[in-house]
Amino acid sequence: MPDTDTTPPAPVVAFDETGLPGECLPQYDLIRRWLDETPRDFIELKRREAELLFRRIGITFAVYSEGGNPERLIPFDIIPRVLDPAEWTMMSRGLTQRVKALNAFMRDIYHEREILHAGKIPAELVLHNDGFRPEMQGFDVPHDTYAHISGIDMVRVGPKEFFVLEDNCRTPSGVSYMLENREAMMRLFPDLYSRHRIAPVSHYPEELRDTLRSVAPPNCEGEPTIVLLTPGANNSAYYEHSFLADEMGIELVEGVDLVIDENIVYMRTTEGLRRVDVIYRRLDDDYLDPLTFLPDSLLGTPGLFNAYRSGNVTLANAVGTGIADDKAIYPFVPAMIKFYLGEEPILSNVPTYRCSEKDDLAYVLEHLDALVVKETRGSGGYGMLVGPHATNAERQMFAAKLKAKPYDYIAQPTLALSTCPTFVENGIAPRHVDLRPFVLSGKEIRIVPGGLTRVALRGGSLVVNSSQGGGTKDTWVLESVGDAEPHRR
Template structure:
């Protein structure tokens, strides 16, 4: 790409005057000494380390725990912007659940020809064991994270739907906790909406999806792969904040037709299992027989209606990158409405015309693996060398159906505090959505991820990205 595009800065807009949502903050900021802020920045890091808010990086030696960099300048969203986002998110989440129900029942959307059968038939995320299963309350995705990017004053795009086990909500909560602790006075000047209710709402939402036969207060538990998982901190954090047990597969067993956890006083049956273990590892009798992380018989008990698994197995078929490109059709089909939030234009490399275009324009596109996540295995054309592009072209030609391509978006920037003062960095946003029977709740806030290097568009924490507190302003 020859010309470097201009980026929309959320604090300063396209010009130099401060945008209204940031006015009070900017006013406060100007009156802070540079030294004080730098010290606070350091304090925040110490605080995170002491609290143990770290994550493990896959493929690195032993249990290397890293901190995700935190920036003390908040990302601020006005009430009006938020209300539009939430309408769009809610619409999308409704469509995703309807789509999942359809996929595992009559598959009307395939019969209508809106989505080619091959896209589903050849997709490993489609779980035959879910065919005909009616999850408690009809809910497939109890917890959803929708990744949103912004390119202008009114331009929001959904980059990705996370309908399996979205992570990052603990950072949303801890980032706010840190800000409250370090800058209490800020929160009396600016009216920011609360996010701290999330764990309470999560527990209530999970409990509301308990199996029909459940009497009394439902027993909820969080299933983690264990302390070596990259998101273990979050699993423990959420279990603790909800006041429920954090279990591993080896704590669980089939007892009297239920999945029960081994306690110091015997076995206690679980009604709702908030699992942070992938489908494939949930039950060695139904899926990967070598899995040590799951529970033999879990799927059978689930299919017999004895437990709620959240999110339901098989939801991956809704957030696959190949399906992503059909989301506008999916929303239209199930809600009868036009999508409120835009999709990023996407070339499906499985289609010959699209592939030809993508190969022509690799230097200006972002190419992603259909089943990849975490920013692994992707090509950012404008940032890649000629050699990298040539190597990627070979991979693409070998397995075109494995890739999609999107234009390089001019992601908005928000200032971060650097040694040299404020400097713009690209960001995205992941709001968190809770779905329970008859109810969709979106926490006013979310996880803002930012690229750490100037000009970089990669915000993934596994690739060195950082996070910010996200403020949604009161009306």
């Protein structure tokens, strides 16, 4: 646990991705010059073009807290966020390590529970957690992989200081923005793009498909049939579901399109029933199967879990991955890395106060004005308190919640997330960003370089979630720094 000294909150003077004041890191050099040289009118024109482009594609995201039309365009900022080769190498090694440990943790937790016997994680924290699914106990999944697709949220606070803010191992979304943003940048600014050597991302759907193929059940002979299971058109990420199914050339199905017969999963097609081997499901555990989980769910397919548990179909991600990305479990990920891999963590965790611990709770209540408080089961930036930006009334409301249900909350210091130059109403200004790389795990681990950069568009805001008014940027991982040869595409 972090030392509970009473240092005052650091003023939010953030590291800028382009470098310390007065300098410009080499990877941003070309972009800086381009911004200086290009007339504002031209850039304005391109910004409007970008918006039109996204409207035409129809890339939208439902925002639950707003009334009215839930479909809204996520703002796209045309200034890319750039990572140099060394930064990315370190990050991708760290991500690989972390996801390996998370999968090893799930394999262990649903089998022998060695890590609990060794006293590295309090047993109740796992066994009494809603994310722990007893239905998965003793079940062997192909290649011991549970989180086939993970979105690991990273933040940066200094030149070399990267932190993992949270792990998303259930049904992380956002990868379609990563792909569309790149597409848009290449179309809008072909010259700027071709002057950089940027690692490609467009092969992500192929990599995802290969990953899903590699985890087909052992009894699947020949080419596995893969489908993407969506909760339907009302889901906030429906656009992404149909986009990915399309890109991978697989069927997009809803629960009613699947039928279980004799413990085998089939999809209804115009030519009759066709056996399904792998389901990339974007439907939460609770809704998957009314015979095993919520009995009144109409979104899933009755009997699906039985077919899964019998080894007749693979679900990606596995059922029960919520135990690995629970915010109460997060503080223990570095211990998992040491326990399962015998390695030192490459990526750091943010120091975290677990409000279920008496001392931690007391500290958190004392320092609500300096901390970020999160619900252990929350996601999407809902149900959180950013202490320094909250009103007194909001802090008091949270204090009451913490006292009533301490188990449901964690707190972290307010990090000065790095900023990146961003177009705002009156020119270019620094705005806070994070990064969600997508890690694919099957027979092996694959990471498409970069990820989704989210940006808090409101000045000073530290909340980058698209549901809370955040935008996105293209993320460039450079293969080498400096002006590319003129003829290179």
